[in-house]
Amino acid sequence: MMSNLKPVFNNHKAFIPFVVANDPDFDTTVQNVLALANNGADIVELGIPFSDPVADGPVIQDADLRAFAAGVTPDKIFDIVAEIRKQSDVPLIFLTYLNIVFKYGYDAFCKKCQALGVSGLVIPDMPYEERDELAPFADKYGIDLVPLVTPTSGHRIEKIAKAATGFIYVVSSLGITGTRDSFSQNLNELIADIRKYTDVPTAIGFGIHTPEQAYEMAEIADGAIIGSAIVDLVAKHGQDAPKYLGQYAKEIRTALDNQAQQAV
Amino acid sequence: MKNMVEKEKLGRYGKFGGQYIPETLMNELEIIAAEYHKLKDDPAFQKELKDLLVNYANRPSLLYYAENMTKDLGGAKIYLKREDLNHTGAHKINNVIGQALVAKHLGKKRLIAETGAGQHGVATATIAALMGLECEVFMGKEDTERQKLNVYRMELLGAKVHAVTSGSMVLKDAVNATMQEWASRVDDTFYILGSAVGPYPFPEMVHDFQSVISKEAKVQLQAQEHTLPDMVVACVGGGSNAIGTFADFIDDPSVQLVGVEAAGKGVDTDETAATIERGSIGVFHGMKSMFLQDKNGQIDKVYSISAGLDYPGVGPEHAALADAGRAQYVGITDDESVQAFEYIAKTEGIIAAVESCHAIAYVEKIAPTMSKDQIIICTLSGRGDKDVASIAKYKGVSIDDE
Ligand SMILES: Cc1ncc(COP(=O)(O)O)c(C=O)c1O
Numbered sequence: 020m021m022s023n024l025k026p027v028f029n030n031h032k033a034f035i036p037f038v039v040a041n042d043p044d045f046d047t048t049v050q051n052v053l054a055l056a057n058n059g060a061d062i063v064e065l066g067i068p069f070s071d072p073v074a075d076g077p078v079i080q081d082a083d084l085r086a087f088a089a090g091v092t093p094d095k096i097f098d099i100v101a102e103i104r105k106q107s108d109v110p111l112i113f114l115t116y117l118n119i120v121f122k123y124g125y126d127a128f129c130k131k132c133q134a135l136g137v138s139g140l141v142i143p144d145m146p147y148e149e150r151d152e153l154a155p156f157a158d159k160y161g162i163d164l165v166p167l168v169t170p171t172s173g174h175r176i177e178k179i180a181k182a183a184t185g186f187i188y189v190v191s192s193l194g195i196t197g198t199r200d201s202f203s204q205n206l207n208e209l210i211a212d213i214r215k216y217t218d219v220p221t222a223i224g225f226g227i228h229t230p231e232q233a234y235e236m237a238e239i240a241d242g243a244i245i246g247s248a249i250v251d252l253v254a255k256h257g258q259d260a261p262k263y264l265g266q267y268a269k270e271i272r273t274a275l276d277n278q279a280q281q282a283v
Numbered sequence: 284m285k286n287m288v289e290k291e292k293l294g295r296y297g298k299f300g301g302q303y304i305p306e307t308l309m310n311e312l313e314i315i316a317a318e319y320h321k322l323k324d325d326p327a328f329q330k331e332l333k334d335l336l337v338n339y340a341n342r343p344s345l346l347y348y349a350e351n352m353t354k355d356l357g358g359a360k361i362y363l364k365r366e367d368l369n370h371t372g373a374h375k376i377n378n379v380i381g382q383a384l385v386a387k388h389l390g391k392k393r394l395i396a397e398t399g400a401g402q403h404g405v406a407t408a409t410i411a412a413l414m415g416l417e418c419e420v421f422m423g424k425e426d427t428e429r430q431k432l433n434v435y436r437m438e439l440l441g442a443k444v445h446a447v448t449s450g451s452m453v454l455k456d457a458v459n460a461t462m463q464e465w466a467s468r469v470d471d472t473f474y475i476l477g478s479a480v481g482p483y484p485f486p487e488m489v490h491d492f493q494s495v496i497s498k499e500a501k502v503q504l505q506a507q508e509h510t511l512p513d514m515v516v517a518c519v520g521g522g523s524n525a526i527g528t529f530a531d532f533i534d535d536p537s538v539q540l541v542g543v544e545a546a547g548k549g550v551d552t553d554e555t556a557a558t559i560e561r562g563s564i565g566v567f568h569g570m571k572s573m574f575l576q577d578k579n580g581q582i583d584k585v586y587s588i589s590a591g592l593d594y595p596g597v598g599p600e601h602a603a604l605a606d607a608g609r610a611q612y613v614g615i616t617d618d619e620s621v622q623a624f625e626y627i628a629k630t631e632g633i634i635a636a637v638e639s640c641h642a643i644a645y646v647e648k649i650a651p652t653m654s655k656d657q658i659i660i661c662t663l664s665g666r667g668d669k670d671v672a673s674i675a676k677y678k679g680v681s682i683d684d685e
Contacts, residue, residue, distance in 0.1 A: 069580075069581065070450070070581040070582045071450065071455065071456075071459050071567065071568075071582050073305070073459050073462050073463060073466075073568075074305045074466070076463075077449075080449060092579050093579055116566075117303055117566045118565045118566045118567055118574075118576070118580040118582075119579065119580045121565060121566050121580065122565065122576070122578070122579060122580030123579075123580070143305045143306075144303045144304060144305060144566070144569075145303060146302060146303070146304060146305070146306050146309045147306075147309075148292070148293065148301075148302050148309070149301055149302060149303055166306075167305070167306045168306065169305075169306045169307045170307075171306075171307050171308075171309075171310045171311065171469060172306060172309075172310060173310050174310075175306075175309060175310060175313075179306075190306070190307065193307055193466060193467050193468065193469070194307075194463070194466050194467030194468075195463050195466060195467065
């Protein structure tokens with residue numbers, strides 16, 4: 020299977036921002052994604068809210084609540100993507116919990132992703148052991164199932180890495196999403212371990228919020244995922260968020276590109 | 284050449300069960316499963332477990348012939364399995380002792396737990412005190428208000444109680460919060476899950492540790508009646524006392540297994556917790572099972588007068604037993620359970636937990652339709668002291684609880 024995501028990491032460090040779909044509303048989400056895409060995002064990760072997001076901290080939980088208040092459903096999110104697709108071909112992935120995909124129907128969901136050009140799925144409550152039920156459908160429609168590797172993965176890294184396509188989401192620290200000032204000490208080792216088994220790119224996420232941190236993480240991995248910090252901006256600025264997201268994206272892009280230059 | 288047996292997926296009950304949990308916790312689940320399977324077959328561990336069950340928790344619990352109820356209802360003979368007489372007042376202690384021993388063998392220093400009615404939290408705080416471990420309990424804010432007495436009991440036992448303010452602030456939110464806490468600190472911490480739910484190996488451990496209920500009951504009934512029961516009945520929140528009540532009878536096809544869910548204001552209303560009757564298959568809290576949810580897969584707010592049954596899911600083994608038609612699941616409303624609370628108090632002199640009274644209410648309905656030579660065992664999962672204030676409130680009686 021040809022991944023749409025892997026080539027994004029060629030020759031530069033990838034910036035992967037996250038927003039919750041329909042937070043605070045349909046139009047702002049479309050504009051937020053476009054602002055991120057036009058200011059240096061390589062892949063935009065769209066969260067599909069779930070009633071009980073056990074891997075997420077308060078910032079993303081609150082965003083989910085705002086999205087629910089504005090009447091979010093999976094079909095509405097597909098409409099958001101269709102609207103984005105009229106103006107941008109930025110690679111998109113969904114982050115959601117398995118029950119949302121299960122209820123929609125694995126085949127129907129993956130088919131819809133393919134039709135709208137959504138290239139991958141990140142599902143925090145679907146560990147390696149449970150991916151078999153979704154994988155055949157993801158394969159059928161060319162959707163990458165982006166796995167998570169954490170500081171506790173240990174001997175599990177081998178099988179996770181070997182099955183990975185697209186990229187590998189490396190979780191920076193234990194616990195849940197939310198901005199952090201420090202990360203697990205052994206991220207270097209973690210990435211080196213992954214490298215033993217695959218050349219699928221890695222991106223570090225959970226807690227990154229400053230350009231300096233993005234720079235630091237990009238030194239270790241192939242890309243940086245930024246969630247809560249961006250969702251925070253959406254919370255703060257509401258419908259005016261696109262402007263602020265664009266500016267923030269630019270700062271992160273610059274930091275990552277400096278990184279790439281230093282590395283040469 | 285060896286037989287090419289297809290490797291069975293871990294922790295499956297038919298199409299239910301599994302390990303749908305963030306990667307951060309997967310390694311720990313592997314460690315727990317391996318340790319548990321080692322200990323399970325270790326006579327020294329079994330001895331340790333038995334010693335605590337007998338000398339600390341007051342087992343075996345009585346199998347009590349409820350003669351007054353039997354006469355009054357005029358049908359099947361009714362036996363009550365008195366888990367309410369255990370130390371800490373509910374069946375929860377059976378599982379907590381077992382899991383806490385596993386935690387101790389893993390060298391853990393800190394126990395965390397969710398709780399609904401507070402019984403599981405109290406049991407966990409109790410064992411933590413006994414074993415000299417730290418303990419933190421997560422409880423929905425609404426439940427901390429419904430069950431104030433249990434909050435204070437936990438604090439007396441040295442536990443820290445966190446009132447969970449996310450979501451609907453009841454049991455499911457407490458489970459979410461406990462899982463989050465565990466994900467952020469797994470190295471020295473063991474999550475003592477209080478019901479037959481969650482990712483493998485929890486449903487299996489809870490089944491095994493609660494099966495003492497049916498193992499004892501079978502022997503006790505044999506001694507008193509020289510026969511198997513015709514029916515066993517237990518209330519179902521996540522399903523731990525029910526799976527314990529069913530466990531040793533599952534392979535006896537003549538024994539009817541009945542789980543009683545909380546129907547709240549009615550199975551057909553939106554204010555219900557009757558998961559198997561009203562729910563659909565889904566993935567949540569680490570398991571594939573039955574859940575109350577909307578068509579998009581968002582988990583419903585559930586409702587019951589009983590904080591211990593107020594849960595939108597059910598253990599995967601129950602989902603499989605229902606699917607296979609081996610067990611039946613019925614709903615009992617708030618009104619019916621409150622009536623049963625008063626009924627068993629007046630007829631048998633037992634103040635039973637409002638959770639357990641859901642099972643009693645079903646017995647009141649079914650016993651008269653059965654013949655006098657038939658036997659029902661109903662598990663009284665807990666005592667009702669914790670519920671007295673809220674039942675009074677429900678009845679519009681004001682009591683001074685200052
Ligand atoms: C007395 C009592 N019975 C029953 C339950 C329901 O749990 P389960 O279905 O796991 O037995 C509880 C839970 O708090 C309880 O306290």
